[in-house]
Amino acid sequence: MHTFYDAGHNRHDPGQLPQANSPDNDLSLEVPRRATVLYEAIKAAAFGPIIAPGDFGIEPIGDVHDYGMLNLLQHGYRLWQEEKTSLPLIPHTYSVRPQSNRIPRSLWGMVGYYCFDSSTPILAHTWDVAYWSAQTAVSAAALAYAGSQKVTYALCRPPGHHAASNMYGGYCYLNNAAITANWLVQQGQRVAIVDVDYHHGNGTQEIFYGRSDVLYCSLHADPFNEYPFFWGHGDEYGDGPGRSYNFNYPLPRHTDEALYLRTLDEALSKVRLFVPDILVISLGLDIIAGDPAGSFQLTVDTLPKIGARIGAFNLPMVIIQEGGYNIPALGEQIVAFFNGLLGK
Ligand SMILES: [Zn+2]
Numbered sequence: 483m484h485t486f487y488d489a490g491h492n493r494h495d496p497g498q499l500p501q502a503n504s505p506d507n508d509l510s511l512e513v514p515r516r517a518t519v520l521y522e523a524i525k526a527a528a529f530g531p532i533i534a535p536g537d538f539g540i541e542p543i544g545d546v547h548d549y550g551m552l553n554l555l556q557h558g559y560r561l562w563q564e565e566k567t568s569l570p571l572i573p574h575t576y577s578v579r580p581q582s583n584r585i586p587r588s589l590w591g592m593v594g595y596y597c598f599d600s601s602t603p604i605l606a607h608t609w610d611v612a613y614w615s616a617q618t619a620v621s622a623a624a625l626a627y628a629g630s631q632k633v634t635y636a637l638c639r640p641p642g643h644h645a646a647s648n649m650y651g652g653y654c655y656l657n658n659a660a661i662t663a664n665w666l667v668q669q670g671q672r673v674a675i676v677d678v679d680y681h682h683g684n685g686t687q688e689i690f691y692g693r694s695d696v697l698y699c700s701l702h703a704d705p706f707n708e709y710p711f712f713w714g715h716g717d718e719y720g721d722g723p724g725r726s727y728n729f730n731y732p733l734p735r736h737t738d739e740a741l742y743l744r745t746l747d748e749a750l751s752k753v754r755l756f757v758p759d760i761l762v763i764s765l766g767l768d769i770i771a772g773d774p775a776g777s778f779q780l781t782v783d784t785l786p787k788i789g790a791r792i793g794a795f796n797l798p799m800v801i802i803q804e805g806g807y808n809i810p811a812l813g814e815q816i817v818a819f820f821n822g823l824l825g826k
Pocket of ligand 1: 679680681766768775804805806
């Protein structure tokens with residue numbers, strides 16, 4: 483297995499900023515150490531080479547995301563500095579239920595238009611790091627598509643699955659999985675995305691909601707209880723030509739292994755019916771008990787079982803790192819998942 487990893491990710495560090503929705507004013511969970519711990523574990527387990535991503539340019543990103551949002555992510559921090567402030571660029575007014583789709587000219591207005599929560603600040607190096615996170619995913623996809631490596635791992639940071647076409651949030655700026663899936667479609671591939679992060683991948687769902695060329699299946703905590711709250715219900719099946727190409731499996735808090743695996747089997751049966759050429763897996767390790775962002779009662783021993791079920795497809799696949807915040811446990815978790823996937 484080839485792993486793609488950009489060591490420069492540590493330049494984006496929201497770790498000193500307060501976490502959204504935290505009654506105790508905890509600091510952000512999305513810190514550089516997450517990815518370095520995963521990197522060290524993959525290296526120590528000797529799964530294969532770890533290489534830096536290539537540059538596929540802005541096009542694969544712009545094919546999925548709105549250029550107004552990309553401009554804000556790219557230039558917002560500099561413009562913010564010109565307003566002589568050292569604060570991170572976080573909205574204070576949001577475009578919830580907007581009267582119109584007119585985009586404000588003011589930076590405050592713009593950031594409230596494109597950003598949907600307070601946990602996703604634009605900092606000095608955010609654009610650069612998010613750009614290379616997306617390139618990491620596309621590089622991994624290109625190798626899996628070329629066929630020389632059946633399984634590739636994109637060790638992305640920041641994560642991506644909450645970022646929609648014209649909206650970012652939930653620690654996510656660019657949707658690495660969606661950019662990758664869309665790029666693979668452009669190469670003539672039929673793509674199924676399986677999202678096993680604890681949270682619903684609202685961004686991925688939105689990007690493909692009206693399309694039948696990409697199947698999206700997600701297992702996640704019920705949005706009635708958990709972030710991102712407004713998307714991820716079981717009756718969101720897709721729209722127009724995308725109808726029946728979107729499947730959500732909301733799960734109760736404290737879901738155990740038996741229920742999780744039974745539900746995963748159901749989701750994977752949809753993937754089988756779709757007959758994909760290639761799989762894109764949004765992997766969140768926040769499904770394991772002890773994660774500060776999760777509630778499920780799965781243990782590290784569940785991960786090889788999840789990996790084995792996905793590996794049984796015997797198709798080319800790109801594993802894309804999404805969440806996972808229990809830093810001391812991440813190394814053991816990622817190795818357990820790949821041991822199952824690779825049949826070790
Ligand atoms: Zn998550």
